[in-house]
Amino acid sequence: MPVMSVNGPVAGADLGRTLVHEHIIIGLPGQELDPRGLADRREIVAIAVDELQRLKAHGVDSLVDPCPIELGRDPELYAEVSQRSGVNIIFATGFYMEDLGIPMYWRSRDADEIADFYLKELTDGVGSTGLRPGVIKAATGMDVTSNEEKCLTGAGMAQRQADCAIITHTQRSRHGARQQEIFADAGADLSRVLIGHQDEQPTPEPIIALAERSFVGIDRVGLDSLASDDTRADNVAALVKAGFGGRVCLSHDCVCTMASARFPFPMPRERRPANVLQDWQKTRKPLSFLVTDFLPRLKARGVDDAQIDTILRDNPSRLLTGAS
């Protein structure tokens, strides 16, 4: 089955090289209440289009933006950026971890009500936009809270019916196995699940254990504050060597732009950037970093071109479309 992108269905064979976890824009719940308002939309679009065009020039044709519902998800923005850049964008339904997300109303709902809501978005589109998510996002924090468990159960229930992939956030690479258990209990197809953010595993063994049942994401490439790219490359090479090259996906978890006029994340006042959009561009790595800087590290460790193509092309296609 083709995967639903923001601009319509895309067949697996047409996805091309795909990054499975990037963000066009991120915001935090409540920013819309700030009278200083949102960042300039035209500027956001210009930055994102520029970034995605550069990515396309590096041979990547598609990306998944698994922005949770409540973190500034903006399907109409994705549609415009996708049209103007020529890069397919697949976006998500699903809530984030409880630390930063899960609005109060939804904390009071049962798993089947959450599943219904996710399914409604997957089937009919977000609100009145008609734009349909192509994946479900699910997330857990440092410990798995009961509300997170409920959202994961809802995600697992909706996934089977919608025949789509689930992409997860793990905090500090923790609780991937627990996520798998919850999904399995909800009747989900684990072969269409990506356990994300395994970058902070110092050794390959725990990642291999997850890869026995699901896809795994080394999807924060270039984020040196979390782990070194040498460790990431060592782990990916070990997975390939152990026969799990067909289960690894790569990405940066790059945030192209911010939705708010003020820097949304906690930071001492004196270090906060004066202009969020422009200053942010100077601190983050470009979306082409994986191609220009990380793939050479894999090659240096004996991962060949065919294996890289499996990781960047075949694995996302199987994850997103279910094709074998």
Ligand SMILES: [Zn+2]
């Ligand atoms: Zn992310």
